[in-house]
Amino acid sequence: MKMEEEATVVLDIGKTNSKLSLLGRDGRVLQEQRRPNVVLQSGPYPHLDVEGLWPWMLETLQHFAAQARITAIVPVTHGATAAMVNEQGLVLPVLDYEFTPPEESYRSKRPAFAETLSPELPAGLNLGRQLAWLAAHFPVEFARSRHVLMYPQYWAWRFSGVAASELTSLGCHTDLWNPQARSYSSLVSALGWEDKFPPLQAAWTPLGPLLPEVARATGLPADCQVVCGIHDSNASLLRYLQSQEPVTVLSTGTWVIAAALRSASPQLDERQDMLANVDVHGQAVPCMRFMGGREFAALAGGEPAAFTIADLQAVVDQGTLALPSFAEAGGPFAGQVGRVEGPAPKTPAEQAALATLYCALMTDYCLGALHASGPVVVEGSFGRNPLFGAVLAALRPTQRVSMSDDSSGTTCGGWMLHRWGEQPAASQHLAAPLQLSGLSSYRRQWQALLPRP
Structure with a gap:
């Protein structure tokens, strides 16, 4: 420089x-x-x-x-x-x-x-x-x-x-x-x-x-x-506020916060940690969240191992299900004690695969409750897990799922505050839906076992 x-x-x-x-x-x-x-x-x-x-x-x-x-x-x-x-x-x-x-x-x-x-x-x-x-x-x-x-x-x-x-x-x-x-x-x-x-x-x-x-x-x-300055998940929203079409932004880190911009307004249920955040212009934005980063770490264990599609398929095939929740704070199932149903993961790679499936299913649950429509954009730390986006895209076939290539949507939003009115260059790639055999029935089984919020 x-x-x-x-x-x-x-x-x-x-x-x-x-x-x-x-x-x-x-x-x-x-x-x-x-x-x-x-x-x-x-x-x-x-x-x-x-x-x-x-x-x-x-x-x-x-x-x-x-x-x-x-x-x-x-x-x-x-x-x-x-x-x-x-x-x-x-x-x-x-x-x-x-x-x-x-x-x-x-x-x-x-x-x-x-x-x-x-x-x-x-x-x-x-x-x-x-x-x-x-x-x-x-x-x-x-x-x-x-x-x-x-x-x-x-x-x-x-x-x-x-x-x-x-x-x-x-x-x-x-x-x-x-x-x-x-x-x-x-x-x-x-x-x-x-x-x-x-x-x-x-x-x-x-x-x-x-x-x-x-x-x-x-x-x-x-x-x-x-x-x-600004609240972090609101910083992730900044580059999408000018769009006239529905879009849902997933701000991911310790928390996963789904913000549904311009979707059909849901009936917010406070018992499920549904809420309205306020954007920089003072507009209420329907949101839902869970402590995804914390829960991923609890399931994956320490430093997550590298894993493959084969590890995801193995977890699905053996019917290993992680049920909420694995963090003490917030989320639609706050107060419930998380548990793993079915055979325990055999390897650290399968642990990370199970954590990914769990976070994708929880995100899918939140998007459904929000009546989220239009594209889904994943910002933040989950963007570094390419198979998270691929699983989510398979669970939401009617919505396009994009992964931000930026190191952080919050950092980009901070830059935009200083350069107010300017847009950074788009830096995203589409997540191709992952073809996992049995994923639909795995999802139905997971949903049937969910505790009542």
Whole structure:
């Protein structure tokens, strides 16, 4: 790269890993660095290791700054996470959403599903529950906080010093947002939190330049802009929002989130973890999800083995079925204990094949419940499993299944926020339906054994 070439940095914080990507003017990923995320068990409750991430970010940005002229940093993160800050910094550690706050009285406070389109979820996946627990158990610190920042905006604030709120993170199963009224929910006013949330900004808004001390520590230009930022699965939607035809985007990673754009609106069933996320324009998008990456790892075991079509066929032939669920949080069968019916997989390759079949069947189940129509596009980590797309295409013969060739739809979406109005070059390939003998009857058997949600 020539130093005069402009570049964008996207900070992509998933639940399992954090990634910093350097993207060129055309949206190509030029370099990236990854780091596993850590949940710290010390202190008052399990919390995210933001102070461990910060020096890694600064060091990586210093390396990137030697490669190109970086003009913007865009934060993209998972949802269900907020930071309480004042002028001195964090007033409490950033609570891990997999921690389960004691029930207490939150259920009686939360708004009805009809208001928020946010289902009641386990652990801290409803952000309102986290905040209510923190306010009750740490009242002095809660009162000292100046802002409640959604997780992307926490990092934007950390880089720029400017506090902002943004729709996509507020609108992802938080209980804090009313998508139909496009305003904060009744929970926020009932608990007197209105003043805790800073002004709303569009996800693509530049909040300001880097703080001087950050520019000095990284070598980035003093005028490098910090963009407001976005919820990660909403970042995956950005390149499809302009299409007038139905399309379903599968954002895959720790979670598999199916977002059905412009399909016939389903009757959302909160008992099955169906919900509406909110896109960058404030529109409600019907979604359904399960913890696919976590479940795949539980079934495949450790580092998944390479597997072939023959391994998939062997699993189908012997009638080995994985039944939900293999993660504790969320999904249409939350609370059910996963089990394997039939002969156990004989090899690590068959374990990975079973995990792939399970995730494809769960995705098919979600697409059916959403009445999803039109093409299906697989973004994120499942795109690196070519046989996942081939099995899904066989299960959904009336829909075209495409696999994104990008390293991450979330990273691409972050780049689009900086280059608002520009489209990256399309980078997808069609998944050919896999001809597995007996797949239809295998699917029927799996569906017949499903627990009642």
